Every structure is written in C-alpha cells, then in structure tokens.
Amino acid sequence: MKLLLLGATGRVGSHILTHALQDGHHVTTLVRSPEKLAHKQDDNLRVLTGNVLHPADVLQAIKGADAVISTLGTDGSTTLSEGTPHIIHAMNHEGIKRIITVGTAGILQSRAEPELLRYQSSESKRKLTRAAEEHHKAFTLLEQSGLDWTIVCPTYLPDGEQVGSYRVEADFLPENGTEISVPDTAAFTYSLIASEQYMRSRVGIAY
Known part of the structure; x- marks a missing residue:
C-alpha cells in the first residue's frame, strides 16, 4: 500500500512509520524538519520537505x-485546524477516501453529559481547552468531508512500552480508562489501514 504519513517526526508518527516500513508499505512523509526523521534511509520511504499549511506541498x-x-x-499552534482543509481538498482532488488521524480523548462524547464532548463536560480535569478545541475543529471538518475517516482518541499518553493489550470503544473513552502508551496508540492506529472497522467514527483507546 502507498501511504502518506503526516506528523512522522512526532511521538506517535515515528512509531507508525516504523510499522509501515517494516511491513513493506511505500510511505511518503511531508515534514518541516527531515533531519528529525527516525528513518533516514529506506527504499520505500519518500521524504518531502514542506508544510501542511501550504496546499501545493500537500498536493505534491x-x-x-x-x-x-x-x-x-x-503544539501551541493552529496548524491542525488550518492544515486539515488542505488535506481534505488534496484527498478529494486525488480521489483518495481513507484517512486515519490521532486526536484526543477530549473530543469523545461525555458519559456523564452525552450531549457534550468530554472536554466541554465535568469529566474533563483540564483547565486549558485550547488543544481540544483544535482537535474539535479538525473532527468537525472530517465529519463534514464525506471521506472515510477514523479519529483515534487516546487519553493520557506516556511514552511507555507496547503492551499489545488495551480497550477501544467507538465515540467514548473505555470506562475508567486513564492512560495508553504511545507505542500501543501507534500500533492500533496503524492497524486501521487494513480494517473497515470504526469507519467515520472516533475511537477511544485506553488500558
């Protein structure tokens, strides 16, 4: 399979890149700082220097x-909400339907107040909601896009190790879930490229 991986230099993205290359997929990354990539040399890796805020870079x-x-x-910016429309436009332009993204548990539905998202409800312990608001904007854009999207929504995300055993639930955080490691989040996210499960839904993930 040919994949475009955005965010490949980040904590989750770097693990997904490893999985994809190990499985022989052809991966294109669009990165601002290629020197930060974990994999410098691989015949199946195409590295483009650019920015999701530039529509031409995304199309290329x-x-x-x-x-x-x-x-x-x-990361303290509006890159996610401003870049998502460019990604959606490029996908429509090229006739690509499937997109899997990593969000936050804050944009899952609240169990206590189901009409609200978690970050808007009493379930949220965070006083600052800016990051969740950014993810909410991206969720809304994908929801309206007509694409086959899935948003993986981890709760507290320590680096940790890959355990391989965790709970997932569509649209809600698994009950009493408090954390999930970066490697397990990456492994689950990566697994969705071979699955039609959780199409057009958010997925909470936690131990």
Missing part, C-alpha cells in the same frame, strides 16, 4: 497515495 505529497495517516498535533 499525496499524489499516488492509497490512504492518509495523520498524527499532526496542536
């Missing part, structure tokens, strides 16, 4: 892809 990167995986974070 996405050509020939079968699916898109995005682990773009918020």
Whole structure:
C-alpha cells in the first residue's frame, strides 16, 4: 500500500512509520524538519520537505497515495485546524477516501453529559481547552468531508512500552480508562489501514 504519513517526526508518527516500513508499505512523509526523521534511509520511504499549511506541498505529497495517516498535533499552534482543509481538498482532488488521524480523548462524547464532548463536560480535569478545541475543529471538518475517516482518541499518553493489550470503544473513552502508551496508540492506529472497522467514527483507546 502507498501511504502518506503526516506528523512522522512526532511521538506517535515515528512509531507508525516504523510499522509501515517494516511491513513493506511505500510511505511518503511531508515534514518541516527531515533531519528529525527516525528513518533516514529506506527504499520505500519518500521524504518531502514542506508544510501542511501550504496546499501545493500537500498536493505534491499525496499524489499516488492509497490512504492518509495523520498524527499532526496542536503544539501551541493552529496548524491542525488550518492544515486539515488542505488535506481534505488534496484527498478529494486525488480521489483518495481513507484517512486515519490521532486526536484526543477530549473530543469523545461525555458519559456523564452525552450531549457534550468530554472536554466541554465535568469529566474533563483540564483547565486549558485550547488543544481540544483544535482537535474539535479538525473532527468537525472530517465529519463534514464525506471521506472515510477514523479519529483515534487516546487519553493520557506516556511514552511507555507496547503492551499489545488495551480497550477501544467507538465515540467514548473505555470506562475508567486513564492512560495508553504511545507505542500501543501507534500500533492500533496503524492497524486501521487494513480494517473497515470504526469507519467515520472516533475511537477511544485506553488500558
């Protein structure tokens, strides 16, 4: 499969890149700082220097892809909400339907107040909601896009180790879930490229 991986230099993205290359997929990455990539040399890796905020860069990167995986974070900026429309446009332009992204548990439905998202409800312990608001904007854009999207929504995300055993639930955080490691989040996210499960839904993930 030919994949476009966005956010490949990040914590989750770097693990997904490892999985994809180990399985023989052809991966294109669009990165601002290629020197930060964990994999410098691989025959199946195409590294483009660019920015998701530049529509031409996204269009160039996405050509020939079968699916898109995005682990773009918020890191104090509006890159996620501003870049998502460019990704959606490029996918529509190239006729690509499948996109899997990594969000946050804050944009899952609240169990206590189901009409609200978790970050809007009493379930949230975070006083700052800026990151969740960014993810909410990206969720809304994908929901309206007509694409075959899935948003993986981890709770507290320590580096940790790959345990291989965790709980997932569509649209909600598994009950009493408090954390999930970066490697397990990456492994689950990567597994969705070979699955039609959780199509057009958010997925909570926790131990």
